[in-house]
Amino acid sequence: MTPALIFDLDGTLIDSAPAIHKVSNDVLTGRGYAPLSLEQIRSFVGQGAPHLVRCLLTTAGEDPEGPLFEAIYADLVTRYETDVEGNTLYPGVITALDRLRAIGCPMAITTNKPYKPALAAIAHVGLTDYFELVIGGDSLPTRKPNPEMVHEAQRILGRDHALYIGDSEIDAQTAENAGLPFVIYTEGYRKTPVDALPHAVKFSDFKDLPSIIEGWTWS
Numbered sequence: 001m002t003p004a005l006i007f008d009l010d011g012t013l014i015d016s017a018p019a020i021h022k023v024s025n026d027v028l029t030g031r032g033y034a035p036l037s038l039e040q041i042r043s044f045v046g047q048g049a050p051h052l053v054r055c056l057l058t059t060a061g062e063d064p065e066g067p068l069f070e071a072i073y074a075d076l077v078t079r080y081e082t083d084v085e086g087n088t089l090y091p092g093v094i095t096a097l098d099r100l101r102a103i104g105c106p107m108a109i110t111t112n113k114p115y116k117p118a119l120a121a122i123a124h125v126g127l128t129d130y131f132e133l134v135i136g137g138d139s140l141p142t143r144k145p146n147p148e149m150v151h152e153a154q155r156i157l158g159r160d161h162a163l164y165i166g167d168s169e170i171d172a173q174t175a176e177n178a179g180l181p182f183v184i185y186t187e188g189y190r191k192t193p194v195d196a197l198p199h200a201v202k203f204s205d206f207k208d209l210p211s212i213i214e215g216w217t218w219s
């Protein structure tokens, strides 16, 4: 039987850094702080919105745990849900997902991005119908690298075998914590050299993903 596929979102299926960059800078400049570069913002992505907000506050010279946190977080998440233009699919994602769906892989997204902004970004790029479920960073009491999200997705997808597909250090740790083989997409937001992260297989082009899955041998 084909495996369940559990995907990360930001830096794996979509390049969301330009959208997160715009939203973050709107929040910062709206309060009189200096805007940040795309590279800076990209380096803050992967551990969820609370981490992003703490990074924004630190860079702005404010206390990341201080009284501004709640207001900035609320402002960010509201904008995050509507300002979706800067989210784009990585090349070849649709063709790969069409093939994986055709061979019978049930698919889910587990992302540290908050649930509503994640759904909005997924709809914007036309991915909604491919996934049986989406679990966001605020859907459960924990977020990645805690494996709870991945375990929940695996339970709902209901297959004996599953693979986890992601782009970052957090994803490598999540897969390990969840006890799933990790398939790493090398073109995302990773900061560590790919071969320094534990993974079963790496790929740099989505055209290669279906054959990786179809050729998988389970012991």
Ligand SMILES: O=C(O)COP(=O)(O)O
Binding pocket: 008, 009, 010, 011, 044, 045, 046, 047, 048, 049, 110, 111, 112, 113, 114, 144
């Ligand atoms: O919003 C984030 O920090 C990252 O989200 P991801 O889990 O989809 O990479």
Ligand SMILES: [Mg+2]
Binding pocket: 008, 009, 010, 011, 012, 046, 166, 167, 168, 171, 188, 189
């Ligand atoms: Mg990611």
